[in-house]
Amino acid sequence: MVSEDTELQGMAAAVIVPDWLRGLIRAVRHDGLQPKDARVKSLWDLLRQRQLLNRSMWLQAMLRFVWGRGLRARPRPRTTRRLVRLLRRWGILPPRLARPVGTGPTPTRPSAPVIVRPVRPLAVRPLQPVSVQPLARVSPRR
Secondary structure (H helix, E strand, O other): OHHHHHHHHHOOOOOOOOHHHHHHHHHHHHHOEOOOOHHHHHHHHHHHHOOOHHHOHHHHHHHHHHHHHOEOOOOOHHHHHHHHHHHHHOOOOOOOOOOOOOOOOOOOOOOOOOOOOOOOOOOOOOOOOOOOOOOOOOOOOO
């Protein structure tokens, strides 16, 4: 029994993501947030409890901004990607699962047909000689 507990703890025990955190990430991604949203406060408290809040000044500033002003509904892919990356690195979100290798056919992009165009001749004009005049000598400034 002890070995099973140790095995579960050592072997990437399942990280349960709370529904409020999923909702917060979805809201940051595109839904938007009202000022003083409880989910922002919950994430702030969780990070402070685990002593992770001071590890990212960007995340701290972003949470303060969202708490004070909220977010309008619009797509924010880079902000979401950065937030998820930090939370995964700190163990709050589970690591991204690798796709199993060799479980089925690999999806391939359909190749576009190659359009062959005939080569057209190019008209070339002969170069005209250019007259070059020497530069006047300039005395250095004092």
